[in-house]
Amino acid sequence: MMKHVNKRPVRPTKPVKQEPRWQTKVSGGNFVDKFHAYHNLHAHALFSSLGRLLASRFSFIMTVVVLAIAISLATGFYILVANLQQLAGNLEASNQISLFLKDDISDARASKFVGSIRQNPSIQDVKLITKEQALAEFKAYSGFGEAIKALEKNPLPVVIQVLPKNSLKNEQALKAMLDDFSRSAEVDFAQMDMQWVKRLKSIMEVARRGVFLLSLLLGAGVLLITATTIRLELYNRRDEVVIAKLVGATNSFIQRPFLYSGFWIGFFSGVTAWLIVTVIMLILKQPVETLSKLYEGAFHVLFLGFTETVALLLISSVLGVMGSWIVLHFQLQQLKPE
Amino acid sequence: MLKFDNVSMRYPGAGDVLRNVSFHLERGEMAFLTGHSGAGKSTLLKLIALIERCSRGQVFLDGKNLNLATDRQVPYMRRKVGLIFQDYKLLQDRTVFDNVALPLVIAGYGHNEVSRRVRAALDKVGLLTKEKKYPAVLSGGEQQRVGIARAVVNKPPMILADEPTGNLDPELSAEIMHLFEQFQQVGVTILIASHDISLIAQMDHRILKLDHGQLVDEFGEVGKLNDEAR
Numbered sequence: 001m002m003k004h005v006n007k008r009p010v011r012p013t014k015p016v017k018q019e020p021r022w023q024t025k026v027s028g029g030n031f032v033d034k035f036h037a038y039h040n041l042h043a044h045a046l047f048s049s050l051g052r053l054l055a056s057r058f059s060f061i062m063t064v065v066v067l068a069i070a071i072s073l074a075t076g077f078y079i080l081v082a083n084l085q086q087l088a089g090n091l092e093a094s095n096q097i098s099l100f101l102k103d104d105i106s107d108a109r110a111s112k113f114v115g116s117i118r119q120n121p122s123i124q125d126v127k128l129i130t131k132e133q134a135l136a137e138f139k140a141y142s143g144f145g146e147a148i149k150a151l152e153k154n155p156l157p158v159v160i161q162v163l164p165k166n167s168l169k170n171e172q173a174l175k176a177m178l179d180d181f182s183r184s185a186e187v188d189f190a191q192m193d194m195q196w197v198k199r200l201k202s203i204m205e206v207a208r209r210g211v212f213l214l215s216l217l218l219g220a221g222v223l224l225i226t227a228t229t230i231r232l233e234l235y236n237r238r239d240e241v242v243i244a245k246l247v248g249a250t251n252s253f254i255q256r257p258f259l260y261s262g263f264w265i266g267f268f269s270g271v272t273a274w275l276i277v278t279v280i281m282l283i284l285k286q287p288v289e290t291l292s293k294l295y296e297g298a299f300h301v302l303f304l305g306f307t308e309t310v311a312l313l314l315i316s317s318v319l320g321v322m323g324s325w326i327v328l329h330f331q332l333q334q335l336k337p338e
Numbered sequence: 339m340l341k342f343d344n345v346s347m348r349y350p351g352a353g354d355v356l357r358n359v360s361f362h363l364e365r366g367e368m369a370f371l372t373g374h375s376g377a378g379k380s381t382l383l384k385l386i387a388l389i390e391r392c393s394r395g396q397v398f399l400d401g402k403n404l405n406l407a408t409d410r411q412v413p414y415m416r417r418k419v420g421l422i423f424q425d426y427k428l429l430q431d432r433t434v435f436d437n438v439a440l441p442l443v444i445a446g447y448g449h450n451e452v453s454r455r456v457r458a459a460l461d462k463v464g465l466l467t468k469e470k471k472y473p474a475v476l477s478g479g480e481q482q483r484v485g486i487a488r489a490v491v492n493k494p495p496m497i498l499a500d501e502p503t504g505n506l507d508p509e510l511s512a513e514i515m516h517l518f519e520q521f522q523q524v525g526v527t528i529l530i531a532s533h534d535i536s537l538i539a540q541m542d543h544r545i546l547k548l549d550h551g552q553l554v555d556e557f558g559e560v561g562k563l564n565d566e567a568r
Contacts, residue, residue, distance in 0.1 A: 033448035040449065243427050246387070247441040247488065248417035250410075337389050 041256070049260040052233075063229050063265060067222050068272035071316055074215040075277045075304070081211050083288075083302050085204055097174075099160040099181055102188045107131070110158045113186045117162060122177070125163040131156050157188065219319060222269070226262050226323030231331060233261060238335055246337045255328045259321055266320020270313040277304060339365040339496060339527040340386065345395035347381050347551075355381045357551045358395070363529060365495070368522040370538045371531040373548035379531040382548070383498050386529070387419055388412045400495055417445060420489030422499035426481045428473040434460070434484050435469040441492040459487040463517060479510035486517060490526070497521060499530040503537065511537055 053060045101110055107130050114128045129137075134156040139148055164177060174192065181190040234241065244254050285301045292300065304312065340363040347356040356378045363369055371379050384390040385397055388404060397404040400418055407415050428437050438459055442452045460466045463483040473481050482502060489497055499518070503511035515530075515537065522528050532538060538545060547554050 033451060034446050037446050037448040041443070041446070239427075240429055243429060244440065244444065245413070246389075246416065246421055246427070247444060248413045248415075248492075249444045250413040253413075253444055337387075 041253075045256040046260050049257045050264050052257075053261060053264055060265075063225065064268045064272055067225055067265065067269035067316070068276060070218045070221050070225070071269055071273035071312070072276040072280075074211070074218040075273055075312055076280060077211040077214060079277060079281065079302060079304060079308075081204065081207050084207065086300075086302060087200075096192075097162040097164065097178060097181065098191045099162060099184075099186075100188045100191070101158040101160065101186050103157060105158060105186050107158065109186065110160065113184070114160055117160070122165050122173075123162060124165045127161040127163075129159040129161065131158055134159060219315070222266070222316065222319045223323040223326070226265055226320045227327045229265060230258055230262055230324035231327045234258060234327065234331060234335070241332070241335050242337050245335070251328075251332055254332065255325075258324050258328055262320040262322075262324025263317055264320070266317040266323075267313060269320070270316030273316065274304060274309060274312055339363050339367070339400060340529065341398040342382075343396045343398070345385065345392045345397060347378070347385065347390065348393040355551050356385075356392070356548075359548075359551075359553050360395075361546055361553060363527055365527055366522060366525045367544065368518065368528040369530070369544040369546055370541075371529055371546045371548065372533055372535065372538060374533070377548040378551045379533075379548055380500060383500050383529070383531055386496075386498055387421055388415055413444075417441065417492060418494050418496060420492070420494040420497040422482070422485050422489045422497065422502045424501035424504040426473070426485040428481060428484055428488075430473055432472075433469065434465060434471050434473065434476070437473065437484055438469075438487045438491050441488060445492060455491055456487075459491040462490070462520075463487045478505050479513065482506065482510075482514055483517070486514070490521060494526070496527045497529070499528070499532075501532055502530060503532065503534060508537070512540075515541060 101113070105113075110128060110130070114126050117123055117126050131154045135148065135154050138156065162181070164174060178190050178192050181187055241254055281301060281303050288301050342359050342361050345356055345359045346354055348354050359378075359382065371382060373379055381390065385392050385404070386399060388407060391405065399415070402415070404415065429440070432440075435456055438456045439452050442455055447455070457466060457469070460469055463486055465480060465483055465487065468476065468480065473484060476484065482505075486502075489499075497518070502518075503514050506514065511534065518528050518530065519541075
């Protein structure tokens with residue numbers, strides 16, 4: 001019912017603060033008893049709301065699974081990006097330059113060339129990959145082993161991997177070094193891997209932001225799905241809410257079990273999402289680690305760590321509570337006794 | 339205990355449902371509120387239970403001006419009034435015990451205190467043996483007694499009943515009325531809305547009669563009672 005024109009009588013007396021203290025007079029029991037009662041109320045609301053959810057098992061599981069899928073999408077993308085970032089991180093450590101030597105350069109001459117490069121003070125490491133090593137590696141991972149046997153001659157060039165010192169961050173200096181190498185008599189062509197790393201890194205940045213935005217959207221979805229679920233629950237229990245209001249329940253008393261329901265829904269969705277992501281990671285682990293061998297084993301699959309798991313559960317629980325709070329905030333006022 | 343001072347209630351589109359209603363119930367007084375359907379009985383009770391707020395005038399309960407009660411205070415205010423309904427308004431999925439315990443749980447009583455008081459209230463209405471039953475298996479009279487136990491369990495100074503015997507046969511109705519008289523004897527102020535004229539006539543209590551939103555005397559005249567109340 002709407003309120004009518006202001007009917008508060010104007011009091012001619014001075015505004016002495018005289019708020020009626022109904023509470024102290026009407027609710028009873030001694031302090032210790034009430035303190036225990038308050039804790040019992042919370043414990044009771046916590047477990048009775050869980051009991052209620054489990055009583056309608058089917059819809060509870062449906063809701064939790066829907067939320068878990070949304071949460072695991074966000075989490076899955078997060079962990080994917082975290083893994084790729086680790087990859088990009090490893091690559092960054094090496095501003096590596098690959099020197100492909102001319103075909104007629106012998107291994108002995110190549111070794112000598114490596115020795116001369118090592119003299120350069122701005123070089124951290126040099127690694128020689130002979131034709132044979134390159135062929136063996138190629139056979140092992142390319143899957144063309146049989147085809148290569150058919151070749152009369154090893155078509156692969158000798159490669160020298162040069163790792164400049166980390167202090168050599170300056171792109172100009174790197175470029176100059178690259179040009180120097182290109183001019184060497186032994187070198188067919190020199191290639192800097194960094195360009196590729198840079199591109200990867202900017203793709204990663206786009207992906208990271210994309211995941212963040214996606215997570216926001218999915219989070220809002222979780223919030224609203226919880227809200228809808230709680231709204232339905234509130235609607236189903238409106239008689240109870242109205243009766244509780246009639247016998248003097250405060251809004252916080254009425255809200256409590258619904259907030260706990262929201263908490264449980266969020267919490268279980270978080271747990272389920274964790275399971276989904278972990279199972280997916282376990283399935284992907286094997287092929288990814290095989291792949292990582294191609295990157296010389298520098299890459300290990302990252303799972304959700306302890307902090308990330310705690311954050312996942314915390315965020316999903318908080319989203320659940322917030323979702324139900326939103327509904328209660330806007331709808332509880334409307335449930336009025338008739 | 340309860341004082342109406344020139345109270346009017348206007349619903350938008352429905353005109354005045356109550357007009358200049360004034361009366362005063364002393365502590366421990368029992369009164370009937372009668373009148374034809376739509377005379378404003380339910381509205382008057384709703385004003386006391388703060389389900390509605392009056393458009394004009396003032397309502398005092400236990401010395402407190404209800405117009406000044408903020409939304410936050412409304413729940414605490416309602417704990418001073420035990421409400422009884424024609425349709426009992428029991429929670430069907432809770433036992434008799436839990437139904438009666440509700441106001442105490444809400445008020446934050448501890449477990450022992452709740453058990454003690456619920457049993458006392460159920461004993462008073464003669465339903466101590468049915469505390470583990472669900473409302474659906476009880477008769478209408480029994481359900482109403484559960485409703486009464488719930489209304490008195492918190493020992494409110496005032497009881498409001500809206501057609502409490504509306505769904506009961508005459509014998510059960512008389513029984514329920516007798517129960518109310520027992521509460522009156524221990525000092526509870528009671529206001530019962532009812533149009534069961536014959537039942538009311540049997541009992542010797544004050545009668546407030548509403549006619550088209552105005553209090554009238556037994557001859558149907560407006561004003562005399564109002565003057566008396568002042």
